[in-house]
Each structure stands twice: as structure tokens, then as C-alpha cells.
Amino acid sequence: MTYPIRPIAEAEWPAFSAVLSEAFGWTPAPLQTERWKAHTEFDRTLAAFDGDTIAGVTAVFSMTMTVPGGALPVAGVTSVSVLPSHRRRGILSSLMRRQLADVHERGEAVAALYASESAIYGRYGYGKAASELGVTITTSASAFVKNAPHDPELRLRVVTPAEVRQDLEKLFAGVVAERPGRYARDEQFWNAVLADEEPDRDGWNALRGLLAEDASGVRGYALFRMKSRWDDDGIPAGELRVQEIEARDPAAYALLWRGVLDRDLVTKVTAGVPVDAPLTALLANPRQLRAGWSDELWVRVVDVEKALPARSYAAPVDTVIEVEDDVCPWNARRWRLTAGAGSASCTPVDAAPDLTLPVSALGSAYLGDGELGTLLDAGLLKEHTPGSVRALATAMSWSPKPWAGLVF
Structure with missing residues (x-):
């Protein structure tokens, strides 16, 4: 069988999103679905049809991504899904081939994606281009080396992230060019970063923030969530999950990490960081950092x-x-x-x-x-x-x- 492929109209969004929900086993809340829809570029969607049924989907975000020495337009591939009832029929291959042809026609030389299953995308010419460390740090053993950078002019300020959005956006725009793979965030990406309704929390508490600043302004920020816990003896055993820490300079970076590692009632901090994150050099006892490696970004050279x-x-x-x-x-x-x-x-x-x-x-x-x-x-x-x-x-x-x- 052949399955006609074309972009969807906005009116077809419910059927498009239903394929994603079924394939990923995820039931998003209505507000998450609306946020997702608002970020969708409908002319960059593709759907494969079995009669009137959408059987497979994919989409692209038009992105500007940092590469060694500069930045260029990149097709950010997302929402790749096929209904379980239509697996092994060549639908995914047809979608991926059509998508790459469209990317080439638009003049984008590179495509990138996050792989839900790392065994899939090598078949279509993607290579594992970036890695991540999932780190766990016991706070009681998190001292920094004696010569860790310190600026007495810097101070931390506790903030509600949504209330300082402009500061966060400005700071991020100033550091995005420092590492390949980072990409510029539009309004919808920032909406996702700062999303803090109950369905967004995944069992954690409200999104919290810290700013590192001096008289000249903001030099870095941290976003994180916490879980309050005590063990059977009433000893604090709280957890803190870092969402992101961004800084313009080493002193601000170190201060922000101390801000999360020294948090009262917290015994464990987790985060996802680059494999060469400066944090690994700051810890006086690096064996206390437990890390698990995973693939992160996958890249396809289209042209x-x-x-x-x-x-x-x-x-x-x-x-x-x-x-x-x-x-x-x-x-x-x-x-x-x-x-x-x-x-x-x-x-x-x-x-x-x-x-x-x-x-x-x-x-x-x-x-x-x-x-x-x-x-x-x-x-x-x-x-x-x-x-x-x-x-x-x-x-x-x-x-x-x-x-x-x-x-x-």
C-alpha cells in the first residue's frame, strides 16, 4: 500500500496530536496541547494518510543553531510518530525521506533531532552528534576546590521565574553562541521552559529561580524544582532537580551551583549537563558526582x-x-x-x-x-x-x- 503524505491543515490538529499521544503513550493536559499547537509550524508538518485516518506524522521547527564558529538555519525535527496499528508498513521511512527532501528544497543544509529511540535514526543518515551526563550529587560532599572562582560583587536573588522572564531571555541570548548545538529560543520555547501548571511539574513542586547579579545587572540564572522529603527518623532528605543553569562567566556559574547545592533540607541534586561541564572541574571530590551517559542531539547533513x-x-x-x-x-x-x-x-x-x-x-x-x-x-x-x-x-x-x- 501507499500512504499519501502532505502537511496538515490547522483543523486537522486533533487527529495529528492523537497520533503522537498514542505513539508516545502520553495524555497531555489541554493546556499542554494548546501550547504545543501554538508552537507548530503547520506548513512544516507532514502526515501519512490511510484513507481518512492519519497513520503517521512528523514536523519541523525552523531553528537557528550554533555550530563551530557561527550559526546557521537548522531543521529541528520533532513529533515523529506512527500509530501502533500501522507499524512495519514503511510509513516512517516514507515520512523521513519526504521530510529530508523538503528540508533540502528549503535550502537548509542540516537537520537535527532528539531521538526517542536511538536505534531508529541512523537508518536515515542521522549521527549521534552530542552527549549528555545525567549527574547526581550528594550535597554533603559537594565542596568546591579552594581556587573556585569567586566575585565578592556577585549576589544571589531568589525570584519567581515568570516574573523575570526578560532577564532570563536576555542572559540566554548572550550565551547561546558559546556552545555548538545550542539554539535560539523563540516565544514558544520560552513558554515551554517556564511552564509551571500542575501537569508540567511531574510530581515536583513549583518552578523556582535564582539570579546571580551585581551592580551592572544579571550575570546568570538557575531554574530548578524541589521535592520535600524526610526519612523515617525525621532527617531531611529533600531532592532538587536543576532544569538549567546559564551564566556569562565562571564566577556566576560557580555561585549559582553553590546556590542549589547549599539549599537547606536538600540532600541530593540532579541535573543534565554537557560531558565537559565546568561543574566536573569545580568539585573538590569529583568521585561524589555520579554520572550516567546518554546520547543527546542527533544531526543529519542534508547538503x-x-x-x-x-x-x-x-x-x-x-x-x-x-x-x-x-x-x-x-x-x-x-x-x-x-x-x-x-x-x-x-x-x-x-x-x-x-x-x-x-x-x-x-x-x-x-x-x-x-x-x-x-x-x-x-x-x-x-x-x-x-x-x-x-x-x-x-x-x-x-x-x-x-x-x-x-x-x-
């Missing part, structure tokens, strides 16, 4: 010729790359990548390749995570010229490591 020159490189490189791509055939050829200080070019060539790789490998390296050597050792790409993989991996690496920080 090799446009994407590779759109970022900066950490070292010069001049190499011929043979790209394998059976979903976006315009990429499947040999490309000469030449990059130096401040400029890069990528042109089609017929020369013998220095290395051959699947397009997913380029996606995994695009934001600077630098796992090409691992893929070579795993036998997942081919090196024809000795040292060419190391040279490309070095050139595409970046510090700080990529991390998006907010699921879309």
Missing part, C-alpha cells in the same frame, strides 16, 4: 556541499571524502574539503578518495564531538590514505563539546 563550509575548523585540512548516502542521493559522491584559518570550501571532484564514510558519520562529527576515529576503529568507515581520518577528526573537533540542553 554536504553547503554544510561543510558553513562551520569553522580547529585545524587545516585538505582531503577527498567519498560520502555514502542512499536517502539524499545528491550527497552520494566524492567531495574535496579544504579548510584553513577563517574559510572552508567543499567541491565535487572525481579524484581518488582519502576516506569513505556514511553520511551519518559526518553528522556525528559536524558539531565537533569528534568520534570519527572511534568509527574507524569500529570498522564503520574506510581509510584509503593513512592518517586521513585523524586529520579530518582533528579539524572537525571543537571545544566546548556540543550540547543542545533543551529537548524539542
Whole structure:
């Protein structure tokens, strides 16, 4: 069978959202559904139809994302779902292929997503491009190193996050360019960040906030939720979950972390942070930080010729790359990548390749995570010229490591 695919009209939103709800096993509250609808770009939705029934869906957020050395338009893929009754019929493949063709037609060179299941998206050319540490810290053992940054001019102020939204937005806009994978937040993204109705709390209490500021203004903020608990002996055993901590400088960052780690009645703090988060260096006893690794952002290079020159490189490189791509055939050829200080070019060539790789490998390296050597050792790409993989991996690496920080 074939399933016609097209964008939905706004009137079809209830059927579209019902597919998501069924596939994810989630029943959103009406206010969450309305918030979600308000953020939907209906011309960037796609639905696969079985007669009058919507059987599968996906959508895109039009985003501006930080990449090494700059920023570029990125298709933020979201809402990928197929009804359980219609699995194994090729609907997902048809949706993903159509979506990538549409992204290419719009001129976006890169797509990105958060994967609900990490086994899925490599089939469509996405590579794991960023990682996250889920950390747990016991507050009684959370002392910082003696030389941790400190500014006596800085102070903390307890705030209600919604009441200082302008301060939060301004601060975030000033730091978003510092790490690849971060992306600009529009009004709807901020609505989601600050959402604090009962369905948004997931068993935690109200969203709380701290500002780190001096006479010149706000230099950082923390958003978090808490759970008040006592053990059987009446000893405090509260938990605090950091939603995000953003800061313009190391002293503000350190002060905000102390603000959550020193919270009265709290014995455990949890957070999701980049793999190279400064917090890991601040702790005097780093073994007290318990961390679990997970994949975070996945990236798809949709247009090799446009994407590779759109970022900066950490070292010069001049190499011929043979790209394998059976979903976006315009990429499947040999490309000469030449990059130096401040400029890069990528042109089609017929020369013998220095290395051959699947397009997913380029996606995994695009934001600077630098796992090409691992893929070579795993036998997942081919090196024809000795040292060419190391040279490309070095050139595409970046510090700080990529991390998006907010699921879309």
C-alpha cells in the first residue's frame, strides 16, 4: 500500500496530536496541547494518510543553531510518530525521506533531532552528534576546590521565574553562541521552559529561580524544582532537580551551583549537563558526582556541499571524502574539503578518495564531538590514505563539546 503524505491543515490538529499521544503513550493536559499547537509550524508538518485516518506524522521547527564558529538555519525535527496499528508498513521511512527532501528544497543544509529511540535514526543518515551526563550529587560532599572562582560583587536573588522572564531571555541570548548545538529560543520555547501548571511539574513542586547579579545587572540564572522529603527518623532528605543553569562567566556559574547545592533540607541534586561541564572541574571530590551517559542531539547533513563550509575548523585540512548516502542521493559522491584559518570550501571532484564514510558519520562529527576515529576503529568507515581520518577528526573537533540542553 501507499500512504499519501502532505502537511496538515490547522483543523486537522486533533487527529495529528492523537497520533503522537498514542505513539508516545502520553495524555497531555489541554493546556499542554494548546501550547504545543501554538508552537507548530503547520506548513512544516507532514502526515501519512490511510484513507481518512492519519497513520503517521512528523514536523519541523525552523531553528537557528550554533555550530563551530557561527550559526546557521537548522531543521529541528520533532513529533515523529506512527500509530501502533500501522507499524512495519514503511510509513516512517516514507515520512523521513519526504521530510529530508523538503528540508533540502528549503535550502537548509542540516537537520537535527532528539531521538526517542536511538536505534531508529541512523537508518536515515542521522549521527549521534552530542552527549549528555545525567549527574547526581550528594550535597554533603559537594565542596568546591579552594581556587573556585569567586566575585565578592556577585549576589544571589531568589525570584519567581515568570516574573523575570526578560532577564532570563536576555542572559540566554548572550550565551547561546558559546556552545555548538545550542539554539535560539523563540516565544514558544520560552513558554515551554517556564511552564509551571500542575501537569508540567511531574510530581515536583513549583518552578523556582535564582539570579546571580551585581551592580551592572544579571550575570546568570538557575531554574530548578524541589521535592520535600524526610526519612523515617525525621532527617531531611529533600531532592532538587536543576532544569538549567546559564551564566556569562565562571564566577556566576560557580555561585549559582553553590546556590542549589547549599539549599537547606536538600540532600541530593540532579541535573543534565554537557560531558565537559565546568561543574566536573569545580568539585573538590569529583568521585561524589555520579554520572550516567546518554546520547543527546542527533544531526543529519542534508547538503554536504553547503554544510561543510558553513562551520569553522580547529585545524587545516585538505582531503577527498567519498560520502555514502542512499536517502539524499545528491550527497552520494566524492567531495574535496579544504579548510584553513577563517574559510572552508567543499567541491565535487572525481579524484581518488582519502576516506569513505556514511553520511551519518559526518553528522556525528559536524558539531565537533569528534568520534570519527572511534568509527574507524569500529570498522564503520574506510581509510584509503593513512592518517586521513585523524586529520579530518582533528579539524572537525571543537571545544566546548556540543550540547543542545533543551529537548524539542
